[in-house]
Amino acid sequence: MTESGTTQPTVQEIIAALKDKPGALLPILHGIQDTLGYIPADCVPDIAAELSLSRAEVHGVISFYHYFRDTPPGKQTIHLCRAESCQAMGGRQLEEHVKAKLGIDFHETTADGKFSLEPVYCLGNCACSPAMQIGKAIYGRVSADSFDATITTEASA
Amino acid sequence: MSITVYVPCDSSAVSLGADLVATAIAQIAAKRGLDIKLVRNGSRGMFWLEPLIEVATSKGRVAYGPIQPDDVPGLFDADFTQGGAHALCLGLTEELAYFKKQQRLTFARIGKTDPISLPDYVENSGYRGLKNALSMTQADIVKAVTDSGLRGRGGAAFPTGIKWNTVLNTASPQKYIICNADEGDSGTFSDRMVMEGDPFVLIEGMTIAGLAVDATQGYIYLRIEYPHAYEVLNAAIATAYQAGYLGDNIQGSGLTFNLEVRLGAGAYVCGEETSLMESLEGKRGLVRFKPPLPAISGLFGQPTVVNNVISLASVPVILDKGGDYYRDFGMGRSRGTLPVQLAGNIKRPGLVELGFGLTLRELLYDFGGGAASGRPIRAVQVGGPLGAYLPESQFDTPLDYEAFAAIWAVVGHGGIVVFDDTVNMAEMARYSMEFCKIESCGKCTPCRIGSTRGVEVMDDIINGRNLDKNIPLLRDLCDTLLNGSLCALGGMTPYPVLSALNHFPEDFGINA
Ligand SMILES: Cc1cc2nc3c(=O)[nH]c(=O)nc-3n(C[C@H](O)[C@H](O)[C@H](O)COP(=O)(O)O)c2cc1C
Ligand code: SF4
Numbered sequence: 001m002t003e004s005g006t007t008q009p010t011v012q013e014i015i016a017a018l019k020d021k022p023g024a025l026l027p028i029l030h031g032i033q034d035t036l037g038y039i040p041a042d043c044v045p046d047i048a049a050e051l052s053l054s055r056a057e058v059h060g061v062i063s064f065y066h067y068f069r070d071t072p073p074g075k076q077t078i079h080l081c082r083a084e085s086c087q088a089m090g091g092r093q094l095e096e097h098v099k100a101k102l103g104i105d106f107h108e109t110t111a112d113g114k115f116s117l118e119p120v121y122c123l124g125n126c127a128c129s130p131a132m133q134i135g136k137a138i139y140g141r142v143s144a145d146s147f148d149a150t151i152t153t154e155a156s157a
Numbered sequence: 158m159s160i161t162v163y164v165p166c167d168s169s170a171v172s173l174g175a176d177l178v179a180t181a182i183a184q185i186a187a188k189r190g191l192d193i194k195l196v197r198n199g200s201r202g203m204f205w206l207e208p209l210i211e212v213a214t215s216k217g218r219v220a221y222g223p224i225q226p227d228d229v230p231g232l233f234d235a236d237f238t239q240g241g242a243h244a245l246c247l248g249l250t251e252e253l254a255y256f257k258k259q260q261r262l263t264f265a266r267i268g269k270t271d272p273i274s275l276p277d278y279v280e281n282s283g284y285r286g287l288k289n290a291l292s293m294t295q296a297d298i299v300k301a302v303t304d305s306g307l308r309g310r311g312g313a314a315f316p317t318g319i320k321w322n323t324v325l326n327t328a329s330p331q332k333y334i335i336c337n338a339d340e341g342d343s344g345t346f347s348d349r350m351v352m353e354g355d356p357f358v359l360i361e362g363m364t365i366a367g368l369a370v371d372a373t374q375g376y377i378y379l380r381i382e383y384p385h386a387y388e389v390l391n392a393a394i395a396t397a398y399q400a401g402y403l404g405d406n407i408q409g410s411g412l413t414f415n416l417e418v419r420l421g422a423g424a425y426v427c428g429e430e431t432s433l434m435e436s437l438e439g440k441r442g443l444v445r446f447k448p449p450l451p452a453i454s455g456l457f458g459q460p461t462v463v464n465n466v467i468s469l470a471s472v473p474v475i476l477d478k479g480g481d482y483y484r485d486f487g488m489g490r491s492r493g494t495l496p497v498q499l500a501g502n503i504k505r506p507g508l509v510e511l512g513f514g515l516t517l518r519e520l521l522y523d524f525g526g527g528a529a530s531g532r533p534i535r536a537v538q539v540g541g542p543l544g545a546y547l548p549e550s551q552f553d554t555p556l557d558y559e560a561f562a563a564i565w566a567v568v569g570h571g572g573i574v575v576f577d578d579t580v581n582m583a584e585m586a587r588y589s590m591e592f593c594k595i596e597s598c599g600k601c602t603p604c605r606i607g608s609t610r611g612v613e614v615m616d617d618i619i620n621g622r623n624l625d626k627n628i629p630l631l632r633d634l635c636d637t638l639l640n641g642s643l644c645a646l647g648g649m650t651p652y653p654v655l656s657a658l659n660h661f662p663e664d665f666g667i668n669a
């Protein structure tokens with residue numbers, strides 16, 4: 001069943017592996033987004049059929065959660081914290097800098113497809129505010145300069 | 158004899174470069190032919206000193222910090238592996254005043270041990286609570302928790318023993334234990350530190366809860382923003398299964414407890430317990446009407462204990478040392494210890510675990526050292542995004558659930574976010590409304606529509622438009638939210654908004 005030459009599971013394999021768990025829908029959606037970076041609309045009928053849900057129900061769940069996305073992200077997703085502790089340490093100014101530097105607003109992707117920018121409401125790194133996450137890597141005490149340096153490294157990675 | 162060097166693997170330490178420091182230490186030690194055992198411990202919680210590395214010496218563990226990779230060659234030159242003198246040497250870790258003045262019960266091991274080493278856990282008093290619990294009746298386990306006076310650390314401060322007792326007395330072939338690890342409150346990170354720094358204590362607490370109320374399945378509902386905690390928890394759970402601490406025959410008792418981590422997906426409201434259960438069931442996180450209580454009809458309609466990470470992680474010490482031991486810490490009806498989190502604009506941010514009763518002032522200045530900017534502290538928000546803002550005149554309030562309630566504030570999950578005098582409190586009030594709008598589950602009209610109106614009204618106020626009309630309108634909106642919301646997201650957004658308005662009217666264009 002696996003496509004030759006790929007080590008990634010297919011959407012069908014992800015669904016088959018998880019569908020018998022109690023409350024399987026979120027684990028399946030995570031599995032798909034982990035693999036593809038987003039949840040393509042054409043997965044919805046398969047998920048719905050396997051879990052005996054309507055397409056509207058599956059779609060409703062995807063759209064309820066901020067983390068799930070139905071469009072492909074850039075190569076890297078930057079989650080920038082907007083919450084109170086980070087605001088207390090200059091987060092609002094950092095947010096302006098980040099948007100200007102990347103030339104995009106939240107929920108957008110740079111024209112070269114390198115970065116998507118998403119807001120996040122606390123990363124639990126409030127003792128080192130302001131904070132951001134790029135992929136799974138976490139950064140603390142982020143300044144305009146350290147942000148620029150980080151994305152230069154990330155972009156060439 | 159190899160020398161043990163500790164470099165934290167805690168996310169916050171890593172966010173400041175701890176991984177790079179660990180790599181540098183390993184490389185230089187190899188180059189110089191030194192026999193070093195590198196342990197990735199949790200964090201001691203003194204984040205202004207992170208990355209804080211330690212070395213084991215005959216006198217105890219010696220700390221150096223904050224360390225950057227560039228500092229590492231110099232540390233070796235100064236013979237730090239023998240506790241040698243260096244400008245960044247802090248002396249014995251456990252003699253540092255910030256650490257020494259604490260009463261660490263729930264956090265007893267965090268920063269000391271290797272989080273995913275079961276032998277380390279057991280050697281440092283781990284699984285003693287479970288051992289006792291296995292020889293007790295269910296009623297006696299619940300009684301120990303009730304006697305301890307432990308109240309839920311997730312926000313609502315409901316007595317944990319009473320909740321467990323309801324589940325114990327509700328007959329059902331399947332019951333559940335849910336650990337609420339959604340930790341959405343800004344300014345909080347104690348749950349994260351436990352999961353990353355001592356995952357077995359949470360596993361042990363949940364196992365004891367399962368035995369106490371006859372629940373054979375546990376879920377940890379973990380926020381997606383904590384990928385490192387996810388890895389650590391899964392590693393510890395796998396080890397606990399292998400060692401017979403989870404599964405079908407816990408330590409030969411014939412009793413069963415299974416445990417699985419499930420990930421959230423970035424919805425703050427899913428920290429509310431009924432929304433969380435909807436999410437675990439694979440649905441949108443809409444808040445449920447109560448009753449029925451989750452303790453009677455919770456996950457998949459079955460009796461369910463939902464507890465915060467800190468509540469559950471406090472159970473092992475209670476079962477180890479007894480309910481009385483825990484209850485002897487604290488004040489009034491707030492018993493035991495609270496792991497306070499100092500965050501925002503503060504010189505010494507970190508984790509301070511102490512019996513209830515310390516004043517905010519002691520925390521902010523004696524521990525925290527004042528604002529990081531060196532400017533005066535103007536306001537603090539306690540208890541997350543739904544907590545009130547407190548002005549300096551209230552800093553003598555002791556950390557105690559009732560004392561906070563008396564000034565229309567909340568202790569919540571124990572997060573304290575500090576702002577200096579450059580903050581604009583009208584902007585903060587606007588943000589609270591915006592947050593409510595973004596995170597509302599949409600079930601009640603006041604929360605869904607009222608928060609959108611709230612943002613508009615705040616925009617008018619910030620622009621000085623028609624204050625005579627807009628200030629009363631803001632108060633009306635808050636009244637509607639307070640009285641017409643199903644859960645605390647809508648119901649408590651007025652706490653930060655009205656406290657900002659009442660304590661800092663000048664920021665709203667009102668002459669005080
Ligand atoms: C909007 C909202 C968000 C919440 N978020 C959390 C959370 O992230 N973690 C938590 O433990 N409790 C949270 N709670 C409280 C839970 O509903 C519940 O009271 C708690 O998990 C019970 O555990 P405890 O008794 O051990 O505190 C939240 C409540 C509301 C209304
Ligand atoms: S108050 Fe808001 S978040 Fe809570 S149930 Fe109502 S709409 Fe949902």
Ligand code: FES
Pocket residue numbers: 081082083084085086087121122123124125126129130131343344345
């Ligand atoms: S508020 Fe930004 S990390 Fe917590």
